[in-house]
Each structure stands twice: as C-alpha cells, then as structure tokens.
Amino acid sequence: MSTTEHSTPDSAGPDAQGDVDEQNELLEKDDIFHILQNQRRRDSLRYLKKADETVRMRDLAEQVAAWEHDTTLQALTSDERQRVYIALYQSHLPKLDEEGIINYNQSRGIVERTEQAAQLDPYLGDSDDDEATDAQSTMLDKRGSYYGGVLGLSTLLLGGAALNLSLLSLLSVAAVGVVALTAFTVLAMDQFGSSE
Template identity: 40%
Template sequence: MSSVSQHRGRGEPSETAEEQTDTEGSTDDLSEDELFDVLANRRRRYAVHALKAEGETAELGDVAEQVAAWEYGVDVEAVSYDERKRVYTALQQSHLPMMDDAGVVDFDKNRGTVEPTAALEDVEVYMDVVQGHEIPWSVYYLGLSGVAASLTAAVWLNAWPFALLSDVAWLVAVVAMFAASAVAHTYYSRGQRIGETDEPPELG
C-alpha cells in the first residue's frame, strides 16, 4: 500500500483510475497551442533552447545570463549586470511562470531553479528560419519536382540531347537529385532543431 493511501481517512474517497489518468495527462501532455504560445516569444525560445541543451535542472541566473548573451550578441562573460538583471527579472516574473503553467518547465521560484519537463524533452522543435535571399525547402522541392517532370517528359519524347543516354541512366540521375536533396535537408534540419546546437537556430 502506498504512503498516500495509508494517510487517507476511512471516509475519504480514493482517487479513481480515470482521475489518475487525467492528472498524469495534464502533466505530461503538451498541446500544439501551448507550445506555439511559448515559442511565439524570442526570449522564451532562447530559454527553451538553453534548457533543452542543458537537459537538466539549471540555475535561473545561469539561464538568464545565457539568454542575455544571445539577445545582446555577446559572450556570456561580457554580459553586463544591467543586461543580466533585465533578462533575469523578465524570466522570473513573466516568462518562466507562463512556461511552468503550460507544462514546459518546472520552475521553482523560491529556489531559483528551472528544469525542462518530460513533455518538452519528448518534443523536437524545429525553427524554419529563412533569410531574404534563401528559398524555403517547400519551394525548393516544388521546383525540383518540376525539373524532374520536365526531364522525364523530354526523355519520354526522345528529345535531343536527352536521347543520348538510356532511360535507366536518367532514372538514376533523378533519384540521385532527390537523394542528395534529402541528405542536405536532413543536415540543415539538425541545425534548426532547438536545443541541438550551441546557439539558437535564428542566430545561426
């Protein structure tokens, strides 16, 4: 018999299995809306990145210092007292309590510690950061599909100079194009995963 059950009074109803499931679900489940709300703010994204990279309980002061360094574009050692205090206060009073309510972190305000929850650790978060001169991967694959379709049509019509190579050779070429693109996309995506690299993806 568990210690919780031993301390219950005779007339006190025990927690049902359904209630236990609901309680566990509210702790471990993280909805997409809650996750989007957390990631909508840059400072919270930086905090999530720092915590996922750490993977264990961290001191609030250390998190604030690292977030401040990313925000101001300086090394951790170069963060000023005012910059650290500004970020520390915002995290303590606003961001971390909100993240704690969402089930993203366990924030102990009295002890000044913060820890990523199992719900956050189970989520792989990617940032699709596209600079002004870059092409989104969705558009890239659409263009690649168009090239492959045009190439297939030219080979099927025996148009010159595509008729110089066999159909099998062109098939291998098309497969190689998509395979190379998939490898490049996979490598890029790893760099865009929050908590995977030294710096947040948007600073890369």
C-alpha cells in the same frame, strides 16, 4: 440483485490509464505556438534542453541575455543581465511552469525541464546547429566586409592612378592591379583553406 461495477484501470484494459495520462499531458498546437512565440522562452527551453539537468535561474538568464545581445557571458553588462533576469523571473518562467513544461522553484532559483518539454523540441531546432549557423554567418559577414574593403581600396587606387591624382599618380596602374589581385588571391585562399 444489482451489482455495482467499479471502474478501474484494469477493467478498461491494460493501456487505458496510460492513454488518459498521455492525453492529459499533450499540448494543443495553439498552446505550443503561444508558448514559443517569445524568443526568451525559446532560448530558455534551448538552454534547458542542452543542460538536461536542474540549473540555476541566474545561469539560465545570463545565457539567454548573451544570446539576445549576441555576445559572451563575460561581455554582458549588468543592465543586459538584469533586464532578461527580471523578464524571465516575473513572466516567462512562471508561464512555462504553469504549462507544466518546466519545474520552476522561484524561491530557490532553480529550473528544470519536465518530460512534457520534449513536445516542444521539434520546434526549437538543435541549439548546436543554431550556434554553428550563427558562427558561420558571422564568419561570412566578416569575409564579405574584407572583400568589400579590398574592392573599395582597389577601385580608389586604380581610379586615382588612372586620373593622375597627386599621391596616387606615383603608382602605376599595373602596380595597383598587382596589389589588388594579390589581396583578392589571399582572401580567396583563406576562404578555401577554412572551408575544408
């Protein structure tokens, strides 16, 4: 008398089916790195992570283009929008959809994250932190250029006054020193006040 044993999820234990499903959904590290090697795909995933809902593909493309060109949505040119839109439409979003990271309805122009996208989140960083870091970096660049400008102008004025050059000879070296010291003090106070 032979009996046929049917394998069911219950016969292998209560968590067996869940383990199989989880293993099927896990991405290999090489796949993760391949997916994230492109900045537009990373930016798309950052945008979708922040949105945490279904978004229009056009909105996604515009934001990725703005990040890529370090500008605002309003300042984007139609060429900048179009280049990013076409690349996302034809290549990057279908690739993410194929990997199961997003659901991309190309005909309706709708994109949404899947649960599988969470595996990539540790590699994306926090978009709020990135934006804060970008803003802070821009502010530091501006301050550096202000300091450089004041230093250059002060050097020019001091050198001209010391060498008795035509217009600059009207200024005393002490007066130029006071102006330069005042300018650096104002910049330092501004920096100290905005860092609090």
